Amino acid sequence: MQLTHLGHAAVLVEAAGARILIDPGNFSTAWHGLTGLDAVLVTHHHPDHIDPERIAALLAANADAVVAVEASVIDAVDLGGRARALVPGDEFDVAGVHVAAVGGQHAIIHRDIPRIANTGLVLSADGEPTFFHPGDALDTIVAGVDVVAVPIMGPWAALKEHIDFLRELGAPEGFPIHEGLLSERGWALAYSRYNAMTPTQVHDLRDGRPWTPAH
Known part of the structure; x- marks a missing residue:
């Protein structure tokens, strides 16, 4: 598995020969122009997770991609009738x-x-790590997660909640996402606390390069 953080909530997952993009929102631009996608997945309808002005171009450039989105996204954003609704379970x-x-x-x-x-x-595949992108919530704990994308900052978030989330989840590795509202100092503070106070080794993927988890 290779994971590429494309800014804020956007993550490209490459596993088992598939290319899957999660949460192409308007706080990031590195996902613009991506092709060869097998799926586009969206956790919820806030525009920093799905850009209503750029999503049509992405889908047009990936005409064969599966589009699966949290159910309310279908009413909030024009997806050209291509999307299937996602509900928990x-x-x-x-x-x-x-x-x-x-x-x-x-x-x-x-x-x-x-x-x-x-x-x-x-997301999981035979012989690959299990990856968890929680969207904008820290109240679901999934067993057997190897790598987690940690939403490092939001108007709904507090450092103590992130630390408790990582402790309970127990994923061996992770990386911060949802950093669009953070200064460099704020990012560094949270990053250092995660590594010092949780069982998760947290990596800095802000350079946009593909990363291969060790676990």
């Missing part, structure tokens, strides 16, 4: 990669802001 295969939908709700931003749905994604 759904499972399907894409070119040798098994995708499982987990979770249910976005983390609470404020009690006065209605919660929306959020579908975490667990």
Whole structure:
């Protein structure tokens, strides 16, 4: 498995010969122009996870890609009728990669802001690590995760919650995502705390290069 962090929530997963893009949002541009994708997956409808202005071009450039999105995305964004709705408990295969939908709700931003749905994604393949992209939630713990994408900062997040999430999940490796609102100092502080206070070895993938997990 190779994982490439393409900025903020966007992650390219390459495993079992498949290329799967998760959460191509408008806080990042490195995913623009990608081709050869077998699937495009989206955890929820916030624009930093699916860019409503650029998604049509991505799908047009990947006409054969499976498009699977948290169910409310279909009403929020024009996907040309191509998308299947994802709800927790759904499972399907894409070119040798098994995708499982987990979770249910976005983390609470404020009690006065209605919660929306959020579908975490667990990707696995024979002989490959199991990868977990939680979207914007830290309340679902998945057994057997080898690598986790940690949403390092959001208006709904606190450092103590991330540390407890990583401790309970127990993934051997991970990397920060969702960094679009962080300064360099803020990123470094959280990164150092994750590595010092959790069982997860957290890697810096901000250079946009493909990374192969050890586990």
